[in-house]
Amino acid sequence: MVLGAGMHPWGKWGRGFVEYGTAAARAALADAGLDWRDVGSIVGAGTVRGGYPGHVAGAAFAKALGWQGARVTTVYAACASGAQAVAAARAQILAGLADVVLVVGADAAPKGFFRPAGGDRPDDPDWLRFRVLGATNPAYFGLYARRRMAVHGDSPDDFARVKVKNAAMGALNPNARYRRPVTAEEVAASAVVADPLRLLDICATSDGGAALVLCSVDFARRRGAARPVRIRAVSTVTPRFPSTVLDLPDIATDSAAGADPDGGTFRASIARAAYEEAGLGPGDLSLAEVYDLSTALELQWYEDLGLCGEGEGAKLLREGVTAPGGRVPVNPSGGLASFGEAVPAQAIAQVCELTWQLRGAAGGRQVEGARVGITANQGLFGHGSAVVAVR
């Protein structure tokens, strides 16, 4: 059960990640109507930019909120850290180890390209791709985008359309960093970063914090919570060998010479696991929050979530199916296009948006009659992440 959701607005605020995380935590606790001392366990999603895994994030947030003895956990799974934090919290609740768990993720992102930690570390694939190739994250996004253009006939105009859609929603979201509509002409006029993608096709890196208060069914009932949002599935799957889609931070794919890929890509398997656990399918969705690290990648997620067949993502967008008022609005929060990525907070922020949408409390961004939502995301090194929530 989701009793509370809260965020610190995304931006470039120039302060520490603990401040953003505790602000989000206090907002989530206030939303849940609970005192911090009612929380039996805290799970922090780690940021690599705090030294250690974010000063070992769970404890850093617990100390800032005021030590009260809660059980503590910290997880790190790159962009999927938030989903793993939700998974850890949920497992503790289902195992009866805690009634109420606070999940917190926050980041204070550096300017410019993400880069690996310093030092000479030739055994680290993330270090190697920068050292040997200079392959930044946008370079991989560019490869995917070009591949879609060649194989599916997508065009830069299709990619720009994603940005226009998401920016229009982000303009309505008080927690978004970019709150201004963007036109296709503005996307086309922005500088090329990694051909064929332009600056406005690629998500920025941001400061921000997000938090959730999760509890057991019994606790929600005792509290008399009125129809709380329920988490029906958390998918944290890894790829299956051979993984044949080139993925950051790798320099090469697995080889399929010794074993055939058994149906489907890693990204598709993330959603499939979530649907199976929830007992739902893509036809049941009211909305989706997907990781639009680039505009082209959002189209890929449509296909990986089963919203349409392979290669039909751009058509789905053009038909307005994923726009506000469409059959399955995607990224009604404004997505990464409007937020910029705050790594350990982002997957939690996706669940915050589902929570508000399913409660009918999303204001001008509200998806009419929202009943079922999914989040999807993928963390560096092979971390799947998807959450299904219902009300």
Add this chain to the structure above:
Amino acid sequence: MSRTRTPVVAGWFTGEGEAFRLLGTRCSACASVFFPREDGHCRNPGCPGGELEEVPLSRRGRIWSYTDTRYRPPSPYVSDPKLPWVSYALIAVELEAERIVVLGQAAEGVTVADLAVGMEVEAVPGVLAEDAETTWTTWKWRPAAGGDGGGRDMTTGAGA
């Protein structure tokens, strides 16, 4: 002053000119190929694990996708911040026999305008960077001499 030529990573490629090859390893039990080389244990979970033998990879392959780098990548990429940034292309190449896609920089002078998905390219020796004592060598992809320029069905194979 003469610089020492040193591979940016040891054991990933060998040879000069026509004899240049990327080096991977192949499992003697299941035939899976690994690049970058895997010298510990075969990573196919359905394989009992054979000997991992060093093998040269196919010299030619076809472009799976490509992009470029309009902005200077951060360290540990080595570039001289005093010089204006010169963009280079990155090419992901599908090797048919190994059923693997390998990323690399394009050879000097090759831009995205020269490339197409499905085009035949070949691995050639190249220079990644130079500092006071060292010329760091690497592999680069270059449109193949006598290549057919693409047109093969691009949606089949390892990278589909």
